[in-house]
Amino acid sequence: MPHTVLVVSNIDLIKNTSAMKPSTFLNTSVSDHILNLNNDYRYMKMGYYVSLHAEVLENPVIPRSENAIDAYRHPILLIKASKHGIPTLPHIVTDSAKQIIKEIGFPAVVFAVNPFSNGGFKIARSRSALYRALRSFGLNHKFTVCAQPLIGEIVSVKTIFGKCNRHGSIGEVAKKFYEIFRLPICKLHIQQFEEKAYLSGIEKLDIEEITQTELRLISEEVFRISKIGEKYWLE
Amino acid sequence: MARIACFVEKYNFLDSTETEALQNFRHAAERMGHSFNFLFKSNISEIAKYDAVFIRATTDPLYTSYVVSKTAWELGLRVVDDPKSIQICANKIHLYSLFEKFNIPRIPTMFLTKEEFHHKQISEIFDTFGKPVVLKAPYTSFSRYVERVACETSFREVARRFFRKSDVLVVQKFMPTSFDWRVGVLNGEVLYVCKYTMRKGKWKHGAKLRGKSKFIWGRTFSIKREHASARFKETALKACSIIGKGLYGVDIKEINGEYIVVEVNDNPSIYAGYEDLRDKDLYEKIITYLVN
Numbered sequence: 430m431p432h433t434v435l436v437v438s439n440i441d442l443i444k445n446t447s448a449m450k451p452s453t454f455l456n457t458s459v460s461d462h463i464l465n466l467n468n469d470y471r472y473m474k475m476g477y478y479v480s481l482h483a484e485v486l487e488n489p490v491i492p493r494s495e496n497a498i499d500a501y502r503h504p505i506l507l508i509k510a511s512k513h514g515i516p517t518l519p520h521i522v523t524d525s526a527k528q529i530i531k532e533i534g535f536p537a538v539v540f541a542v543n544p545f546s547n548g549g550f551k552i553a554r555s556r557s558a559l560y561r562a563l564r565s566f567g568l569n570h571k572f573t574v575c576a577q578p579l580i581g582e583i584v585s586v587k588t589i590f591g592k593c594n595r596h597g598s599i600g601e602v603a604k605k606f607y608e609i610f611r612l613p614i615c616k617l618h619i620q621q622f623e624e625k626a627y628l629s630g631i632e633k634l635d636i637e638e639i640t641q642t643e644l645r646l647i648s649e650e651v652f653r654i655s656k657i658g659e660k661y662w663l664e
Numbered sequence: 665m666a667r668i669a670c671f672v673e674k675y676n677f678l679d680s681t682e683t684e685a686l687q688n689f690r691h692a693a694e695r696m697g698h699s700f701n702f703l704f705k706s707n708i709s710e711i712a713k714y715d716a717v718f719i720r721a722t723t724d725p726l727y728t729s730y731v732v733s734k735t736a737w738e739l740g741l742r743v744v745d746d747p748k749s750i751q752i753c754a755n756k757i758h759l760y761s762l763f764e765k766f767n768i769p770r771i772p773t774m775f776l777t778k779e780e781f782h783h784k785q786i787s788e789i790f791d792t793f794g795k796p797v798v799l800k801a802p803y804t805s806f807s808r809y810v811e812r813v814a815c816e817t818s819f820r821e822v823a824r825r826f827f828r829k830s831d832v833l834v835v836q837k838f839m840p841t842s843f844d845w846r847v848g849v850l851n852g853e854v855l856y857v858c859k860y861t862m863r864k865g866k867w868k869h870g871a872k873l874r875g876k877s878k879f880i881w882g883r884t885f886s887i888k889r890e891h892a893s894a895r896f897k898e899t900a901l902k903a904c905s906i907i908g909k910g911l912y913g914v915d916i917k918e919i920n921g922e923y924i925v926v927e928v929n930d931n932p933s934i935y936a937g938y939e940d941l942r943d944k945d946l947y948e949k950i951i952t953y954l955v956n
Binding site: 542543 | 705706707708709724725726727728730731734735738747748751755757758761762765775777778779780802803829830831832
């Protein structure tokens with residue numbers, strides 16, 4: 430008997446696609462292909478636990494819990510992305526401003542690697558700005574940060590099933606990111622320099638940030654995946 | 665000759681017995697012809713220079729140690745603790761879900777989501793498990809973020825605190841014992857066995873004295889691994905087998921002759937004169953595992 434697709438979502442879809450609430454799903458033991466739609470897949474958040482529960486039940490799930498963890502651990506995001514052919518810039522993980530100045534220079538973009546920050550980044554164009562970024566993201570030098578050179582401008586794009594409102598190299602990065610990490614909903618930070626785009630970071634998308642147009646896009650995509658069924662998990 | 669990096673943080677050198685254990689690892693590696701260097705967070709970009717990574721800093725997917733583990737794993741190095749073991753052991757929701765799936769003898773456990781956090785559910789929990797119950801944050805380690813609650817008010821206060829970081833919590837039946845067994849396991853073999861006792865009037869191995877912020881610990885007694893019963897060792901090995909082949913510390917309660925697994929920890933504590941007291945070969949065994 431062919432498997433169906435079970436949509437587990439904390440987002441109210443607008444097309445007539447039925448979806449199960451995450452907390453209801455955690456109390457079930459269904460056998461299905463699970464499409465986990467959530468605005469927040471960070472570790473220990475509901476989006477993470479839905480994927481985890483699906484895996485414990487041995488259900489194929491999008492996204493996998495490991496990808497949810499890795500995408501939000503900034504250095505791992507960059508290592509994995511680069512390994513799979515997504516353009517990235519060099520990075521270092523350190524708690525030392527001196528090392529960043531020596532190996533990256535200015536301007537630098539700094540991402541948090543501590544367990545408490547919700548994402549985001551800081552741009553350091555001077556020594557004092559770098560020390561401030563390290564103090565803030567390193568929680569007074571208790572944790573490391575991840576630093577990269579800033580060679581162009583950082584563009585933040587909302588990404589839905591790998592689609593975003595930008596074409597060209599930025600659109601390509603968003604598409605490739607979804608192919609590798611399979612996080613249906615998130616915000617990507619991408620560095621653009623001349624015609625090239627480099628994946629830089631990721632952040633959760635607040636529900637309030639999802640527009641009606643994007644909601645329609647999510648719903649249409651869910652409807653399409655439901656029709657394709659289990660074959661979508663093989664794509 | 666293999667190059668081993670041992671990832672540590674400053675706090676790993678605060679206790680002299682832990683420092684001594686770390687030196688014992690270094691001496692064992694050097695005796696066996698390998699190099700053994702301490703790697704701190706300021707130089708983790710040097711991971712690629714090594715053949716194996718041994719993590720002694722506390723592990724959690726949100727800590728730098730996970731970045732170290734995953735980076736080493738992606739580079740194809742042998743790493744203890746491996747990222748999968750960290751992912752499972754550092755999150756008790758994950759761990760207990762697997763215990764249930766593979767029928768590991770365990771403490772009766774329920775999960776609580778934020779949406780289920782209301783009077784009716786709390787009453788049902790007390791009806792099922794009796795009073796008190798134990799509330800655990802999924803990220804608990806070293807006896808922290810595990811609290812005993814006996815009424816709805818304290819249940820709500822503790823749960824609200826734990827819900828700040830995790831959307832799901834663990835609730836367990838309270839099953840007090842005067843000690844927990846700790847079994848060190850590596851690659852499906854028992855490395856060492858000891859007892860972690862609770863201090864008088866306390867129900868956890870590590871606890872705070874009333875009004876004090878400092879943690880105090882119960883005592884540790886070791887026994888030779890061959891003196892532990894086969895059934896006991898089988899229980900520990902079965903619990904580890906559902907996680908992986910790394911280095912684990914299994915906590916087991918002995919109640920009415922039955923062995924009940926409390927949890928499996930990756931990155932188990934190894935302090936000189938305690939865990940290694942009866943089976944001193946544990947250092948060589950871990951180094952051998954890292955380089956093979």
